Amino acid sequence: MSFNLTMIGQSIAFFVFWWFCQAKVWPLFANILEQRKQKIADGLEAGARGEKDLEQAQVKVTEQLKEVKAQAANIIDQANKRASQIVGEAKDQAREEGQRIIAGAKAEIEQEINRAKESLREQVSAIAIAGAEKILESSIDQAANEEMLSKLAAEL
Amino acid sequence: MAELAEAAQAAVEHGAEALTVQEYITHHLSYLTYGKHVDGSWGLAHTPEEAVDMGFWSIHVDTLGWSIFIGAAFLLFFRYIGKQATVDTPGGMQNFVEMIFEFVDARVAEGFNGKNPLIAPLALTIFVWIILMNTMDLVPVDWITGLATLVGEYVFGLEHMSFKIVPTTDVNITMGMSLSVFALILYYSIKMKGLGGFLSELAFHPFGKWMLPFNLIIEVPTLFAKPISLGLRLFGNLYAGELLFLLIASMLGVVQLPAHFVWAVFHLLVIPLQAFVFMMLTIVYLNAAHETHDH
Numbered sequence: 001m002s003f004n005l006t007m008i009g010q011s012i013a014f015f016v017f018w019w020f021c022q023a024k025v026w027p028l029f030a031n032i033l034e035q036r037k038q039k040i041a042d043g044l045e046a047g048a049r050g051e052k053d054l055e056q057a058q059v060k061v062t063e064q065l066k067e068v069k070a071q072a073a074n075i076i077d078q079a080n081k082r083a084s085q086i087v088g089e090a091k092d093q094a095r096e097e098g099q100r101i102i103a104g105a106k107a108e109i110e111q112e113i114n115r116a117k118e119s120l121r122e123q124v125s126a127i128a129i130a131g132a133e134k135i136l137e138s139s140i141d142q143a144a145n146e147e148m149l150s151k152l153a154a155e156l
Numbered sequence: 157m158a159e160l161a162e163a164a165q166a167a168v169e170h171g172a173e174a175l176t177v178q179e180y181i182t183h184h185l186s187y188l189t190y191g192k193h194v195d196g197s198w199g200l201a202h203t204p205e206e207a208v209d210m211g212f213w214s215i216h217v218d219t220l221g222w223s224i225f226i227g228a229a230f231l232l233f234f235r236y237i238g239k240q241a242t243v244d245t246p247g248g249m250q251n252f253v254e255m256i257f258e259f260v261d262a263r264v265a266e267g268f269n270g271k272n273p274l275i276a277p278l279a280l281t282i283f284v285w286i287i288l289m290n291t292m293d294l295v296p297v298d299w300i301t302g303l304a305t306l307v308g309e310y311v312f313g314l315e316h317m318s319f320k321i322v323p324t325t326d327v328n329i330t331m332g333m334s335l336s337v338f339a340l341i342l343y344y345s346i347k348m349k350g351l352g353g354f355l356s357e358l359a360f361h362p363f364g365k366w367m368l369p370f371n372l373i374i375e376v377p378t379l380f381a382k383p384i385s386l387g388l389r390l391f392g393n394l395y396a397g398e399l400l401f402l403l404i405a406s407m408l409g410v411v412q413l414p415a416h417f418v419w420a421v422f423h424l425l426v427i428p429l430q431a432f433v434f435m436m437l438t439i440v441y442l443n444a445a446h447e448t449h450d451h
Contacts, residue, residue, distance in 0.1 A: 002208065003328060004191070006216040010223060010323075010332025011339075017227045017285065022277035025231055028238030029257045035243045 127152060180406045181399075184297060186318035187216040187326065188304075202314060216326055218304075223323035226288045231281070256284060260435070267439040270348070270446030278340075278442075279435050282333070286431035289329070290394055292322040293427065294420055297401050324394040324430075327387070334387030337438050341382065344445040353448065386437055393430050397423045 131152055135145055175183065182204065189207035190200050191214025200217075201207035207214065234253055241250045260283055264276040301319045308317025323329040345354045358375040359368050397419075404415045 002211070003331065004210070004212045004214045004216070006214075006220050006326065006328035007332040007335070009215055009220045010329045011336045013220075013224050013227060014281075014333050014336040017231060017281050018274075018278050020231050021234075021281040022274050025234045025238060026277040026280065028235065028241065029254060032238070032241050032243055033254065033258070039243060 127155065177406045181402050183305075183316055183318055184301060184320070184402050185399075186320075188218040188308075188317060188319050189214050190217050191215060200312075200314065203316075204318070216320070216328060218318070218320045219323040219326035219329055222292065222321055223285075223289060223329055226292070226323070227281075227285045230284050230288055234284075256280070263436065264439055267436065268443045268446075270443060272344075272442075272446060275439065275442055279439055282337075282438055283431050283435040286324060286333075286390065286434050287428055289323040290427040290431060293325070293394060293397055293401070293423060295321060296416070297398075297405050322394060322398055324390055325398045327391045327395075330391040330394075331383070331387040333434075334383040334390075337386060337441065338383035341379075341441050341445045344442060348446050349448050382437075382441055386434060386441075390430050390434055393426050397426055 131148055135148065186204040187207060188200070189210060190198070191207070191210035192198050193201075193206070194209050201210060201214070237249050237253045241254075246254060257280065260280045261276055264279050268275050300321045304319030305317050308314040308319070320326065342354075345357075349357065358379065359365070359371055361371055361375060363371055400419055401416065401423075404412050404419060408415050
């Protein structure tokens with residue numbers, strides 16, 4: 001076991017390698033691991049944030065759903081009201097129309113009756129005149145007149 | 157493994173006489189040494205004796221070369237992976253490197269209380285570097301060494317060239333690292349506590365100022381025991397492992413294949429464990445160096 005320059009050489013190599021390692025090797029891996037740690041932390045944080053966001057979104061969705069349901073109910077309500085209103089109006093209109101038609105029909109009937117009466121009167125007077133002429137042509141016979149008149153009257 | 161060992165052995169025999177077990181092991185435990193010869197000239201040592209004679213002014217080209225090659229390869233590979241790494245879709249290799257990174261980072265986080273961003277990269281460098289250097293022990297002992305011996309003989313004309321490929325079986329390598337850690341312990345102790353604080357920690361603990369000599373007797377050896385135990389523990393474990401591989405390869409003949417396998421399985425535990433121990437102790441020592449006591 002003898003000591004010689006090899007020992008000095010190894011010591012120099014030792015310090016050179018140490019320097020190289022701390023300057024050129026160690027920081028590379030320290031950096032990468034640090035970055036990865038940061039990235040994982042960021043990812044986890046983002047995950048937690050996403051979960052929270054999701055929860056909030058769900059709460060919001062439930063709220064909005066409730067609101068929307070209320071609105072829908074409201075709209076249906078209004079629609080129902082409007083429908084019944086329309087139906088009511090339609091009924092009123094129909095009744096009025098019916099009455100107007102009835103009134104028109106009655107007026108026409110009245111007119112028809114009047115017309116019929118008029119023509120009847122004309123015919124009656126014609127008949128009366130014709131009867132009078134006949135009576136005048138034949139002798140004036142009371143009994144016959146009576147009979148004729150009653151016949152006339154029956155004819156009216 | 158057995159065939160290759162035999163082939164290598166045959167190749168060695170081809171160059172010279174057959175090796176005895178002792179020669180084989182000595183060959184494998186010697187280094188490819190470059191240094192100052194006794195006559196003052198610089199060059200490769202041709203025999204183990206020559207290498208020993210060089211004394212301090214020599215370098216183990218093989219272990220230091222492998223150590224630097226492995227360290228550079230690991231750091232460049234990690235940098236390459238880190239460069240093309242993505243945050244979102246990490247590939248298989250990136251996952252693997254990140255796993256090691258996070259493992260080391262967690263150990264530093266629980267073992268080091270100070271605020272020094274340089275400690276974690278230090279721990280990563282030590283851990284992966286030592287694991288890879290230790291893993292070289294699993295390469296069958298004659299593969300690369302045998303090839304290198306052939307290359308040495310036919311290309312460079314070196315007879316019986318040694319070529320050790322496991323840097324952590326070289327006490328110079330392990331002590332080089334543990335003494336570097338020791339230098340860091342001293343540097344940070346003085347930086348964080350001040351020279352006075354550091355010296356008073358040696359002098360006034362654990363028994364207060366009236367037992368100063370006694371404190372010094374306890375604390376100073378404790379301080380120096382740190383780098384020595386750190387370096388020698390790693391060296392001892394790997395050296396013993398390597399030696400057993402060599403004994404199996406040199407003495408067991410045909411039976412060596414299962415024996416190698418069994419020992420390699422045991423050694424698989426030692427390889428990461430020793431790297432882990434070296435890293436953890438470095439973290440603990442440097443943590444103590446950063447702690448400032450208020451008494």
